[in-house]
Amino acid sequence: MKTAKQLLLFSLLIALLSSCVLLDSKYSLENFKITRLAEMASVINTDLWELPKPKTKPVVAVYPSSFLDQTGQRRSNSTFATFSTAVTQAPYTLLIQALKHTAQGDFFEVVERIGLDNLSKERQLIRSTRESFDEPQKLKPLMFAGIIFEGAVVSYESNIRTGGTGGRVLGIGMSRSYRQDTVTVSLRTVSVLTGRILTEVTTTKSILSVGINEDVFRFVFNSTELVEIENGNVENESITIALQSAIEMAVLKTVEKGIIKNYWSYQDD
Numbered sequence: 001m002k003t004a005k006q007l008l009l010f011s012l013l014i015a016l017l018s019s020c021v022l023l024d025s026k027y028s029l030e031n032f033k034i035t036r037l038a039e040m041a042s043v044i045n046t047d048l049w050e051l052p053k054p055k056t057k058p059v060v061a062v063y064p065s066s067f068l069d070q071t072g073q074r075r076s077n078s079t080f081a082t083f084s085t086a087v088t089q090a091p092y093t094l095l096i097q098a099l100k101h102t103a104q105g106d107f108f109e110v111v112e113r114i115g116l117d118n119l120s121k122e123r124q125l126i127r128s129t130r131e132s133f134d135e136p137q138k139l140k141p142l143m144f145a146g147i148i149f150e151g152a153v154v155s156y157e158s159n160i161r162t163g164g165t166g167g168r169v170l171g172i173g174m175s176r177s178y179r180q181d182t183v184t185v186s187l188r189t190v191s192v193l194t195g196r197i198l199t200e201v202t203t204t205k206s207i208l209s210v211g212i213n214e215d216v217f218r219f220v221f222n223s224t225e226l227v228e229i230e231n232g233n234v235e236n237e238s239i240t241i242a243l244q245s246a247i248e249m250a251v252l253k254t255v256e257k258g259i260i261k262n263y264w265s266y267q268d269d
Helices: 002-026 037-042 091-105 116-132 239-260
Strands: 059-061 067-069 109-111 147-169 172-191 197-220 225-236
Touching: 067 091, 091 109, 091 147, 091 239, 147 197, 172 239, 197 239
Parallel strands: 059 109, 059 147, 067 147
Antiparallel strands: 147 172, 172 197, 197 225
């Protein structure tokens, strides 16, 4: 009788482990299209990268103060207080990267504005050095932008959707849970000459988290010994990459709106 019970327990453990493997593959983050930081170089929006080249490249600028995180959200933590922000505090760097990747880098002419002070200091050093050696050659003026990209990360909402499933048989259980957050980006283009807002778009990207937990709580050997085993795995989508995807989608929509309104055009048109 004892052998039959032990065999039954062993069979249930095997069945549980097998089902865990199946669930882990079915509900893995790859199937939810969640991207990790190691894959950051491959998450560039294909449609953005493969856009046709423009007839004339618009000269654009991004100022650090013109594209910031305005959500004020802190990174969630259920065990202790944290002062880390939920969203990167330098989203303008992701915007510049998206602009430089548009049409394989051949759509926008992006001018430097983040390190403008350092650039001005270096140019002043060059002028001083040339004056010391009586060199008459002057520096070319800096390129000015005709369009400024502005906007913000306007929303980061947690627990938009939560849920899970689970079950327990004879002290052997398993559960799966998930959580969905969203990040929203607003992006607009402004004409430097007139101050008029040319385009304005808003995009939203989901951020998924998936957790799988297995546990065994069982008395064995005539209820004289207690077996307790727990195992869990939680994977989260990178917020930075989700934000990068939202910004790239916003840039793509901006290009499309600019084409419709004849602010720029493709070479083939």
